[in-house]
Amino acid sequence: MTKYLVLLAGSEGEWENADPADRERWHRAHVTFGREVGAAILGGEALDGTDTATTLRRRGGSVELTDGPYAETAEYLGGFYLLEAADLDQVVKWCALLPEIYSIEIRPCIQIEGMTD
Amino acid sequence: MEPIEVVWRDEWGRLLALLVAQTRRLDLAEDALADAFERAARSWPDAGMPDNPPAWLMTAAKRRVLDRLRAEAVAAKKQPLLAVEEVKRLEGLGRDTPLVPRGTRPAGSDDLLRLVLLAAHPALSQEAGAALTLRLVLGVSTADIARLFLVPEPTMAARLTRARKKVVAAGVPLAIPDDEVLPQRLETVARVAYLAFTAGYAPGSGEGVLRAELSGEAIRLVHLVRATGRAAADNSALQALLALMLLQHARRDARVGADGSLVLLPEQDRSTWHRDEIDEGMALLGELVGTRGVTLESALAAEYVLQALIAAEHARATSAADTDWLTIADYYRQLEDLTGSPVVRLNRAVAVAEAGDLTGALGLLDGLEEALPHSHRLPAVRAELLARAGRHTEAVAAFDLAIERCANARERQQLAARRNRVAT
Incomplete structure (x- = not known):
């Protein structure tokens, strides 16, 4: 089994500014996803907007904080799931249940020796 | 072809597929099979071909995978048990799985x-x-x-x-999906x-x-x-593609002149086209169009079918002059409707011109410049059409643009020669 981080990217504010019927539909999609994937979901959260983000960089021994996300992009990370699956096809099949508003990046996690979970 | 090349050609994919399925190690399996073929190339000429060459290769490859797994187990001292178990599993497989039966397709x-x-x-x-x-x-x-x-x-x-x-x-799994x-x-x-x-x-x-x-x-x-x-044999996109490739590939020998230069369709010696391949392509195409018409449930299949139909029209024509350009132009129209591709529209314009409608053809080129800003083919086609319409000054200007954009030296020469003929 491999752990996969599923990153949900979309337009900022799309969820908040959508009409209630769409929001309800998308919400139901997440619920269906949760039911289908079940215990294979190891974690997942919806993230607050990038206007609430703080980026930390360490330069020459000092910690520098900047307001905003680490990269300005057209699509912003809006949430994530951490899943456990046998293979990529399984993850793709599950992700097809999620709302169509996202670009979904699927990243396998690497097992690092000496790190236990 | 050497006997071993024949075995390579016929068995490589099947053996690698089996080896990957059994070892679950793509990296090791590919190297091991290549290694087994190398061993075969060294030993078969002297020792003679084994009775069952695929089985020989499979055994040699599997042994090689086992060696590598053992080496890994030694190197990664942390998980020797896991690796040892894997070695055991594979050794077991070697004994009780019947090795690849020769020449049987379904296995x-x-x-x-x-x-x-x-x-x-x-x-x-x-x-x-x-x-x-x-x-x-x-x-x-x-x-x-x-x-x-x-x-x-x-x-x-x-x-x-x-x-x-x-x-x-x-x-990425080694699996057949739903x-x-x-x-x-x-x-x-x-x-x-x-x-x-x-x-x-x-x-x-x-x-x-x-x-x-x-x-x-x-x-x-x-x-x-x-x-x-069945699933693959019944897939209309694969069938249409096979028809298309057979029909196009059948012309390969006629495409190259004695001096190695490219020979375009009108000048090709049609007696060198591979008729058996054309027949095979036509039969595959006939099955698709005959039963379901060009409106297939799959857009990709429909695209390949239309391209194959165009190739089939060329294959059917006994000479370039005999080509049914009206039919070809209509297939290109359908293909353009389906794909919206500017390159298809350009080809459609050529077909429309060949069918005798120069004005219609030139009209089709309007607006293509935006979609194909770097294409040398667009001004080249426009130049040719303008020349045929007797608009020589505009034709020469279009040839100049085509020559400027063309990256291929030989094609540039051909364009320049044509330009000079039109200019005089």
């Missing part, structure tokens, strides 16, 4: 399909998928794949390494095969003939895939 054909679907997975770019599929399924050498795609061999080797790494790390997903995945196989096919016909320098031969590997791939079972 191992699911394994082969799994390998094809892994290599031509949509998680890879089509270029990477095409290269990996040729390598894993057909055993085409990295050097030949590099020549096909017109890149230096180290570049192709790096591209293949990246693709293998992605397949392993991302967890019935709802499988047709789509087979269409990805078709796209990948067609990419490999067209690469062989892309203009390159010098080695044109050899590269057209490599295009034939894409045909072999689709034949192999269609032989794996």
Whole structure:
């Protein structure tokens, strides 16, 4: 089994500014996803907007904080799931249940020796 | 062909598929099988061919995988038990699995399909998928794949390494997906095969003939895939693609002149076209169009069918003058409706002009400049049409633009010669 981080990217504010019927539909999609994937979901959260983000960089021994996300992009990370699956096809099949508003990046996690979970 | 080359050609994909299925190690399996073939090349000439060459190769390859696994177990002292268990499992497999029966198609054909679907997975770019599929399924050498795609061999080797790494790390499975997903995945196989096919016909320098031969590997791939079972044999995109490739590839010998230059369709010696391949393509196409018409449920299949129908019209014509351009122009219209491609529109304009409607053809070129700003073919076609319409000054200007944009020296010469004839 491999752990996969599923990153949900979309337009900022799309969820908040959508009409209630769409929001309800998308919400139901997440619920269906949760039911289908079940215990294979190891974690997942919806993230607050990038206007609430703080980026930390360490330069020459000092910690520098900047307001905003680490990269300005057209699509912003809006949430994530951490899943456990046998293979990529399984993850793709599950992700097809999620709302169509996202670009979904699927990243396998690497097992690092000496790190236990 | 040497006997071992025949075995390589016929058995590589099936053996690798079995080996990957049993060892679950793509990286080790590929190296081990290549190594087994090398051993065979050294020992068979003296010792003679074994009774069952695939079984011999499979045993040698499996032994090699076991050696590597043992070496890994020693190197990674942390998990010796795991590796030892794996070695045991494989040793067991060697004893109780009947080795590959020779020449029987059904045995191992699911394994082969799994390998094809892994290599031509949509998680890879089509270029990477095409290269990996040729390598894993057909055993085409990295050097030949590099020549096909017109890149230096180290570049192709790096591209293949990246693709293998992605397949392993991302967890692309060695599996046949559900019935709802499988047709789509087979269409990805078709796209990948067609990419490999067209690469062989892309203009390159010098080695044109050899590269057209490599295009034939894409045909072999689709034949192999269609032989794996019903799902693949019934896939209309794969069938249409096979028809299309057969019809186009049948003209390969006529495309190259005595001096190695490209011979265009009107000037080709049609007696050198491979009639048996044309017949095979026509039969496949007839099955598709006959039963379902051009409106297939799959857009990709419909696209390939229309392209194949165009190739079939050319194949049917006994001479260039005999070509039914009206029918071809209509197929291009349908193809343009389906794809919205500006290149298709350009080809449609040529067909419309050949069918006798110069004004209509020139009208079709309007607005294409925006979609094809760097194309030399667009001004070249416009120039030719203008020349035929007797508008010589405009034609010369269009030829000049085409010459300026054309990157291929030989084609530039041909354009310049034509321009000068029109100018005088």
